[in-house]
Each structure stands twice: as structure tokens, then as C-alpha cells.
Amino acid sequence: xxxxxxxxxxxxxxxxxxxxxxxxxxxxxxxxxxxxxxxxxxxxxxxxxxxxxxxxxxxxxxxxxxxxxxxxxxxxxxxxxxxxxxxxxxxxxxxxxxxxxxxxxxxxxxxxxxxxxxxxxxxxxxxxxxxxxxxxxxxxxxxxxxxxxxxxxx
Numbered sequence: 030x031x032x033x034x035x036x037x038x039x040x041x042x043x044x045x046x047x048x049x050x051x052x053x054x055x056x057x058x059x060x061x062x063x064x065x066x067x068x069x070x071x072x073x074x075x076x077x078x079x080x081x082x083x084x085x086x087x088x089x090x091x092x093x094x095x096x097x098x099x100x101x102x103x104x105x106x107x108x109x110x111x112x113x114x115x116x117x118x119x120x121x122x123x124x125x126x127x128x129x130x131x132x133x134x135x136x137x138x139x140x141x142x143x144x145x146x147x148x149x150x151x152x153x154x155x156x157x158x159x160x161x162x163x164x165x166x167x168x169x170x171x172x173x174x175x176x177x178x179x180x181x182x183x
Contacts, residue, residue: 066095094144131155135164
């Protein structure tokens with residue numbers, strides 16, 4: 030009986046350790062964490078971003094432009110990232126894959142770091158928003174280039 034209890038406890042410990050080591054996104058604790066790039070408090074739940082490395086460690090960002098700048102400065106992190114996520118503006122707190130997101134860059138939608146990048150998951154929604162607020166539509170690669178070149182809408 031004692032052996033059975035020891036085995037059950039051992040299995041429980043192993044399962045707990047495996048669960049703790051899972052590589053998956055973590056919720057952003059808005060108002061409590063700092064941006065890994067600029068060190069500002071991540072506070073606007075419409076613009077937060079997250080990178081999860083291959084070991085499961087999350088890095089939080091206050092905007093897509095901080096995430097993009099961080100990845101450009103830390104290319105090894107970009108290559109090893111398990112997740113590169115941005116918040117869907119139309120669904121605050123919901124993270125989506127940055128590489129498939131649609132970005133609107135418009136002065137009518139000021140993002141936390143002043144690059145005016147707003148992410149949405151749905152192309153039709155992005156197009157409709159862009160028609161309403163002006164600016165331009167970008168994919169992730171174009172958003173990365175805009176950040177690299179410090180391109181802001183006029």
C-alpha cells in the first residue's frame with residue numbers, strides 16, 4: 030500500500046512538472062507587467078503583444094511596434110519563438126498570431142508607442158476599419174518594415 034501511494038505521488042509530481050513546462054501563451058497581466066522592449070507598463074488591453082520562446086518563457090510588450098522592434102534587435106528570439114502574438118483590437122485581451130494578423134496604420138488609431146499600428150484578425154474587419162479611419166493596411170512583414178524604417182502615417 031505504501032508503495033502504491035509513493036508511485037501515485039511520483040506520477041502526480043511528474044505531471045505537475047510537465048504542465049508547468051508547457052510551451053503556450055500566458056495571459057497578459059495588464060497594469061502589472063513591463064514591456065520587454067521599452068520597459069513601460071503594459072496597460073492597454075487593445076494593444077498588448079506577447080512572445081513565447083521555445084522554452085515557454087513569455088515576454089510581454091505594450092504594442093505590436095515594441096514586439097517588432099524587439100524581434101529585429103533579437104533575431105535569435107525571433108527564430109526560436111514558439112508564439113509571436115498581438116492583441117486583436119476588436120476583441121481586447123484576445124491574442125492572435127502576429128504573422129497572420131492584419132494591421133491598420135492610421136493616425137485615427139494611436140497605439141501606445143506612436144507607430145499607429147492596430148491589429149485585427151479578420152481581413153474584412155481590417156478593410157472596413159481602414160475605410161472608416163483612413164491609413165493603410167499592412168501584413169506582419171510590412172508592419173515589421175514600417176517599424177524598422179520608422180514609417181508613421183502622415
